[in-house]
Amino acid sequence: MLFLENVLQAPLQLRQLLISHCLKFQGFPKSIGQLNHLKKIVITEGYSVRSLPDEFCLLQSLEQLVLFECKLLSSLPSNFGDLSNLRHLNLSCCEELRRLPDTFKNLKLLEHLDLANCHKLTFKSEDLNFLENITKLDYLNLSFIRQLQELPRHVTNQASLRELYFDYTSLRDLPDSIGQLSRITKMRIVCVQLSSLPTSLGDLSSLTKLEIAYSPKLKSLPKSIRQLNNLQELSITNIPISELDFGTASLSNLKKISLEGTVVCKLSFSEACYPHLESLHVSYNRHLEEIEALSRTLKSIYLGNCEMLKNIPSFAGFTSLRNFCLTDCCGIEKIEGLENCTILSELSVETCWELPGIKSLEHLQNLKRLALKANKRSVIERCIQTIQKWPNERIIIWAQAVPDAASLVHSFLSQKLMIVDSSSNQGTNSSQKLVLKGIPDGDAIMFCCVINCVSSQMTLEIVLDGRILFFKKVGKGRWALVGVLSQRNSDGELRIQTLFGEGEVEKGLVVRGEEQTTREALRSLLPLFSL
Template identity: 25%
Template sequence: MLCLLLDIRKDYKMNEYKKEGIIRLWMAEGLLQSGKRGKRIEDVGNEYFQDLISRSLFQPLSKDKPTILMHDLSHDLAIFVSGEFSCRLDDGDKAKFSGKTRHVSYSKMKDLESFEGLPLAKSLSTFIQSGSLDGTFSISMPQLERLLSIGGCLRALCLSNLDIIILPDSIGNLKHLRYFDLSWNDNIKEIPNTLCRLYNMQTLRLSKCGQLTRLPKDMGNLVNLRHLEIEDVPLEKMPPMMRNMKDLQTLCQFVLCKRRGSSIKELGGLPYLSGELEIRKLENVEVVEDVLEANLKDKRYLNKLVYLWSSDDAANESTRHGEVLDALQPHTNVKELRIEGYGGETFSNWVGHRSYTNMVTVRLSNCHHCCLLPPFGQLPSLQILKIYNCRGVERIGAEFYGDGSSNTKPFRSLKFLKFEDMPAWQEWSIPEGREDGGCFPSLKHLRIIKCPKLSGSSLPDYLPSIEQVEVEDCPEFLLCNFPSNLKALAINSYEDVMKFPSLQISGRYENVMKFPETLLPTTLTSLYIENLENLQVLNGEGFEHLTSLEELMIEDCEELQCFPGEMLPKSLTTLCLYELNKLEDLGKGLQHLTSLKELRISYCKNLRCLSGTGLPASLTSLCIAYLPSLEDIGDDFLRHLISLEKLEIKKCNNLQYNAVEENGKGVLEQLISLKKLVLSNCEKLRSLLEGQLPTSLTSLEIHVFPRLRDLNRMGFQHLCSLEELTIFNCENLECLPDQGLPSTVYIDGRRLLERNGQRLA
């Protein structure tokens, strides 16, 4: 088992998908023994994995994320224990094959060019990639045929992402092959039918083969196949006799074609299907009874189901669509459901039925003929609900919440609710007796997009857990009252903008000249004001009480001329000003923002002066960019920034600054915490490059200084912390400093490897 950890590099992080791949490799090598009756061999593999974690060979990174790390010491132990039985081809050493070699791993395609000794490995069992390939490679047909010719004992073979176009028929000679990975070969169009001779095959990975349109016709012969991965494969139909693969668990998609639409009943012979199943082209179902034979109602291991109709002419098939959806009723264990293109006028009774206690996510899209939504409020565990492009829905009322027979609140677990592209939707009402907001006690995020007729006057006023509301392209939407606990609200395409607390206020509206006119919720933490072309004044009094506001961004407001810096809340940590073309100065008052960490000012073409704009000592990041009119940044602008770690000054062609103070000490030298300095397209700031730089500097970038000839005056010998120097498009730079250059130097994108003789020309 340790030998097969060669698929993992040092400090390699594994998510759930990679973990499953390792377990399937163990399974292919016969390392997993069936446990108790009824326990899947994959479950045994998971137990082994947990055992390795308990012995610290694997380490979980955190309790919240299912990510596992293999420590480099454990990796080295695996290499040591494997001895002559394993061979790694990614070390740059010549491959050492012998009769004892069982396991080979590679990560660079050049390693496959020196396989002279590979025939010595007569009992080669595993040929896999180590982690993921370093780049894009291809394997030639002679190399591939040579590999297959000596792999008679192979149990696991990985040829992923090798730009394979044709798979030789000789693949059918690998009688012992149990694990075959051909994924990410985007140019392969056909799998030879000889592959169907591999009766021991357990795992076949074909995902991301973007031109593969059909599977071999005799796939049904692979009676031991357990995992068929065909994610993002544009299949046109399924091969016959799929029901013969009775142990099949992974089948990402099942496609029905016109002449064999009733092949859906093949699913009835696959009782152990698990994970996700997407059934496509359901309009091709010929006999509804065949859908019942698929027996989805008894497939208890499936947790995600996707039902897709792709026919545009669903109006004449409404009754058939309804009957098919009735027959597609899944097991109550399902956690995620997606229905797309359904043409029935009503949804089946099972959709939204309270018996689906595990349902967490539901998505409906392109269900054009349905007028009423299912009673999703009855689903006790539903957390995410997305409804797209249901053109027939005009009103959402009591039917959406359930029949009221349950004592629990509707949508009691719902956290995310989205409606998009609902052109006929006009009214959203709350059932009688539920105006207290009890319908959505857990809702945190509400999005309403492209609903042009929707009026918001009847929306619930009380949403006790709401944090974010986003409204876009809903011109009739008006929200006169907002929840007091709201933290973020994004608004686009509305007329009465001042009535909204907002994370993002966006749109070109003639009537918005002053913002805000009413008080915003004190819980607001982020505020974006964007693309309000007639906004002239920011009401400072409207900002003062936002004691929780941390982030403020104002972008593309053409008429804004003044900035109330002195009235911004002291809680502000990030301030970004973009494309404010009439803004000429920032005024005074920014120095009182004692929590401010980041300040960015860009693309304000008329901003001429920053004099008098004192900045707080708390600032750690400052970016001044694309300010063509800026000439002066004032004596106090940089002087007191003792916490500043990153300074960027870009494309301020008219900006001048005296690099040396009266006391003879350079301005930059006083920035005692500065770690990164970027100067770009600011020819008149050459004097900054002649002063002393702070010793704390770790990264220096100099871009587009055509008159700069040398850097010898910068005192590099004092920059003991400097790690990286980047110089770009300084065409007249002739020499680098004689002393103090860091170990990493990039000039015009190329790394300088030798510095003997500093002349560049």
């Protein structure tokens, strides 16, 4: 504290003060009030900060104040409202903060207020009366304030509000007055006790992003949602709705839809209803049996963990599709029209046991990533035989849990590099290894992340200039260069010269999934090893 006292006596022209991860920092000295030009103060993870001196509120030029994770801060100075120029205030994760001072209402220029994770705030409706005097609020986050049971009119009267979040509060319903938020663009609704949504939700004419999640009592959505003509992103997660039908001329500007954990049986995303739809994510909809229509404007489609899904539309005319993932949809028996997706760059077909094959793969010569995890071996073989005919193409193939998948591709390494996770020993903790040799000169080396590896000791060897670079898996989709193999002993065991000490493997060169590293880059690492 003495050191900080001396520092604050000198730079009277200081404009910004940033304090991060200073675990022993307990607070500001009284001299902080002398920094009349200070406009920004940021404290992150100030675990020892318990209070602010009254002199702190003399900072008349202060515009931005962040007190993030000051977990012992239990109160603010009673004259906190003297910070009359404050525009941005972040008090998130101040877990001991119990109340806001009465002078809070004097912060009339406040535009951004984040109170998320202030668990002990005694927030009743009247405690938000200070908002009556604040008319320029643009952002309000009240998430994880457990005692917030209703959304008062002072919130819904905020005409300038553009973002509103109240995740995991005790709200049981939303007031009809929420429709008065005519400028709001982003809203997230995550309320366990919420059983219905007001019809006035459809009056939010400026709304571009709507997230509704983890509200198990919510059985349906209001039909008025179809009036949200400017909505571009809609996300529904773990809501037990059984129907999703907004009419034939609704939500025409939607670009992204995410549906997870619903109980719908049938879905339709026709181009007539969704003429601008670009991204569709449908997962863990256990009762979904059919998708009747898909918009040909789609660029990315993810269908996962829908065990009852049997039919998906043909991809005829899907000339914009770049990414298609079909995973754990065991009932799918056919995929038609893929030959039309000529710019498709990523294709993932995983754990689809009823699928006999992927037709027309020869037309997908822009493919850069093909995932075939846990499919029939015959499907893998036919795909690789097709890809083998492509001239001068480089592609990653993932084929987890397929017996002898590594040997299946080794014969093709002279033409293109494919790194395959061949972890066929499911349920064991044995160390597994895939050795890739015969890499052609000048070819790019591509690393793929390993999905759902059982063994945490997965290793990877790459032969380069007669030496073997030794990589170790250090996390999901993360590999670290830990050494170079100089020789093998008579028993064929590896002798590795490690670059980093035990326990420091993550300080090595970490290669993340789908990142490309050229031969030249790897070769430049070799001088680091004194072989």
